[in-house]
Amino acid sequence: MQLSSRVFEAADLEAAVEFCYEQKWTDGLPVVPPTRGAIERILAYLKRDPDEIVGVVPPRNGVATIEKIAINCVMAGCKPEYVPIVIAAVEAMLEERFNLNGVQTTTHACAPLCVVSGPAVKTLGFNTREGALGHGCRAAATIGRAVRLILWNIGGGYPGEPCKTTLGHPGYFSFCVAEDQDANPWEPLQVERGFQSGDTVVTVTATTAPYSVATGAGYSPAADVLYLLADSIATLGSNNITGGDMVLVLGPMAAKNLADAGLTKLQVQAEIMRLATRPVREAKRRRSISATHPMHWSKVVDANDDEARVPWVRSPANLVIVVSGGWGSGAGFCALCSGWGALGGYTVSKRVEFP
Amino acid sequence: MSIELFDPVGEVEVVQRQAVRALQSLKGKRVGCIFNQHVSALAFWKALESEIEKTLQPASVFRIYKANTWAPAPRAEANRLLEATDYALVGVGA
Numbered sequence: 001m002q003l004s005s006r007v008f009e010a011a012d013l014e015a016a017v018e019f020c021y022e023q024k025w026t027d028g029l030p031v032v033p034p035t036r037g038a039i040e041r042i043l044a045y046l047k048r049d050p051d052e053i054v055g056v057v058p059p060r061n062g063v064a065t066i067e068k069i070a071i072n073c074v075m076a077g078c079k080p081e082y083v084p085i086v087i088a089a090v091e092a093m094l095e096e097r098f099n100l101n102g103v104q105t106t107t108h109a110c111a112p113l114c115v116v117s118g119p120a121v122k123t124l125g126f127n128t129r130e131g132a133l134g135h136g137c138r139a140a141a142t143i144g145r146a147v148r149l150i151l152w153n154i155g156g157g158y159p160g161e162p163c164k165t166t167l168g169h170p171g172y173f174s175f176c177v178a179e180d181q182d183a184n185p186w187e188p189l190q191v192e193r194g195f196q197s198g199d200t201v202v203t204v205t206a207t208t209a210p211y212s213v214a215t216g217a218g219y220s221p222a223a224d225v226l227y228l229l230a231d232s233i234a235t236l237g238s239n240n241i242t243g244g245d246m247v248l249v250l251g252p253m254a255a256k257n258l259a260d261a262g263l264t265k266l267q268v269q270a271e272i273m274r275l276a277t278r279p280v281r282e283a284k285r286r287r288s289i290s291a292t293h294p295m296h297w298s299k300v301v302d303a304n305d306d307e308a309r310v311p312w313v314r315s316p317a318n319l320v321i322v323v324s325g326g327w328g329s330g331a332g333f334c335a336l337c338s339g340w341g342a343l344g345g346y347t348v349s350k351r352v353e354f355p
Numbered sequence: 356m357s358i359e360l361f362d363p364v365g366e367v368e369v370v371q372r373q374a375v376r377a378l379q380s381l382k383g384k385r386v387g388c389i390f391n392q393h394v395s396a397l398a399f400w401k402a403l404e405s406e407i408e409k410t411l412q413p414a415s416v417f418r419i420y421k422a423n424t425w426a427p428a429p430r431a432e433a434n435r436l437l438e439a440t441d442y443a444l445v446g447v448g449a
Contacts, residue, residue: 006362016358025363034361062365071363102425154365290394294422343425 001040003050003067020075027152029145029173031075042070045080047355054087055094058101059163060156064090069146072153076146081124082139084352085202086146089114092204092348093147099344103206104157107164108239110206110340111171113247114147115322116140117179117189118200120352128180130326133210133249133335144174169209177324183252184323185259192265193349200352205247205320206345207337208238217254217332222261225254225332226268230275232336234312236286239341242295243314247337247347248272251325254332269316277309295342320347378442386413387440389433391424396448407444415439424448 008023010016016033020026032038043050043066050067057064069090073083093100093112103110116126127137135141151157159165165172179189186192190201213232215225229248233240240246250258258268280303289296291303297310313319325333339345378384386407390400407413417439419428427433436443 003361008360008362009357010360011357013358016360019360023362033358034363036359036361039361056368057365060365061368061370063368064365068363068365071361075363099423099426101427106425149363153363288394289424290392290397292397293392293394293424295424340425343423 001043001050003036003039005067005071025075025153027148027173031149032077034071034074038074039067039070042073042078042080042083043067045355046070046083054090057090057094057150057155059104060154062154062156064150064154068154069150072149073146076149077138077142078146079138081354082143082146084354085116085120085143085200086150088202088350088352089143089147089204090150092202092350095348097344097346098204098206098348100155102344103340104151104155105162105164106340106343107166108340109165109167109169109208110345111169111175112147112151112204113171113207113337114144114176115179115189115203115247115320116143116176116200117181117203117322118352119198120200120354121178121181126178128178128183128324132180132324132326133177140176140178141174144176147176148173171209177249177322179322180252180324183255185255186265189322190349195349195351200354201349202352203320203347203349205245205337205347206340207247210249210335210337213334213336215254215332215334216330217251217257218330220257222258222263225257226271227275229334229336230272233272233276233338234278236278236282238312238338239343240312240338241283241286241297241310242289242341242343243318244339244341244343245318245320245345245347246313246339247320247322249322249324249335249337251328251333252323253327254334255323257332265321266316269319269321272319273311273313273316276312279306280308280310281306283310381411381442383412383414384441385415385417385439386411387417387419387436387443388446389419389421389428389436389443390446391421391448393424393448396446400446400448403444403446
């Protein structure tokens with residue numbers, strides 16, 4: 001198989017790993033050396049032209065060909081069958097509404113969170129139980145890792161220059177979670193996003209690190225669960241004061257609590273939207289966007305009424321709800337991943353095309 | 356036995372641009388102002404525009420004040436600015 005990428009040589013495995021560091025091909029974690037055999041296994045699985053261009057990745061504007069994506073997937077440790085999900089995630093991030101150039105370079109701490117939903121969650125062995133957002137699953141860990149390496153090696157997303165994220169967060173290394181349809185009392189995420197239930201879909205949103213929310217779903221009424229979730233959203237330091245998307249990963253206990261109370265997912269979103277507000281007198285203390293700016297909250301609320309409520313969720317669709325995780329204790333843990341606000345990183349979903 | 360490694364770095368897309376037209380003077384020319392409306396640069400930008408108008412007396416001023424500070428200006432607006440101006444000030448406050 002003809003590969004067009006430059007070839008280097010290393011004396012042995014240890015030297016190869018060190019060479020990857022020396023070449024700045026990795027962001028700190030060791031990588032699997034991208035050898036011909038491993039790359040060709042992915043390309044043989046994909047049955048696509050290695051030179052096919054998937055897109056141009058900012059801010060460096062590197063061209064993401066199938067071959068370059070395959071190389072980065074090898075380095076991340078992906079199995080060949082994971083790679084179509086990575087390709088779909090790249091396509092999603094390159095949609096204009098995602099504003100990847102901004103996501104990669106902002107001083108904020110938002111990284112693309114990939115949510116996988118659909119049949120491949122089971123067939124590829126994603127962990128949707130204990131630790132679903134964390135460690136312990138090759139599929140989620142390496143798909144998230146491949147996305148990061150693509151943003152690094154093709155997009156040139158190096159901290160300092162040109163990426164200005166003040167702190168970043170651990171999800172910059174790998175950030176992927178799968179939906180547990182067995183525990184989801186509502187329609188699958190991919191259906192909510194306009195696809196078929198039999199489709200595997202990757203949904204990408206730029207978010208901050210997950211914030212753990214103890215909802216008390218095991219011993220609290222749904223009204224309190226909703227109140228606690230909303231309270232975690234409407235924090236003055238969150239960029240969602242400008243609007244924009246966010247991802248709420250509901251643990252199965254919290255999801256069951258809400259569904260057992262007769263709430264549809266849309267009703268949950270609408271109720272959280274109603275509750276996730278702060279009074280104008282408090283919102284005024286957040287000064288990072290001027291009152292004259294088109295995104296300022298005063299465009300939707302009377303700034304002269306100190307008791308008027310400023311919404312953090314501007315529409316139900318801004319709140320992307322995913323069900324995943326272990327049953328846990330009565331605390332009913334959930335995870336909120338706040339967004340970049342109306343600045344970008346908006347949720348984009350793409351169907352995964354398996355060969 | 357050595358190990359072959361393949362370069363994961365994407366080739367950079369080369370964008371062909373026309374040569375920039377050099378202006379002998381900015382005085383009396385048509386100016387474009389692209390401002391991202393960042394809160395930290397509001398006062399500076401206002402003062403800069405004022406100074407440009409006072410000292411260079413532009414024939415016209417074409418403004419794009421971006422509704423989204425963090426996203427590129429809409430392509431259509433940027434193209435209109437290119438047609439309507441001789442030079443542009445680009446303000447990226449952050």
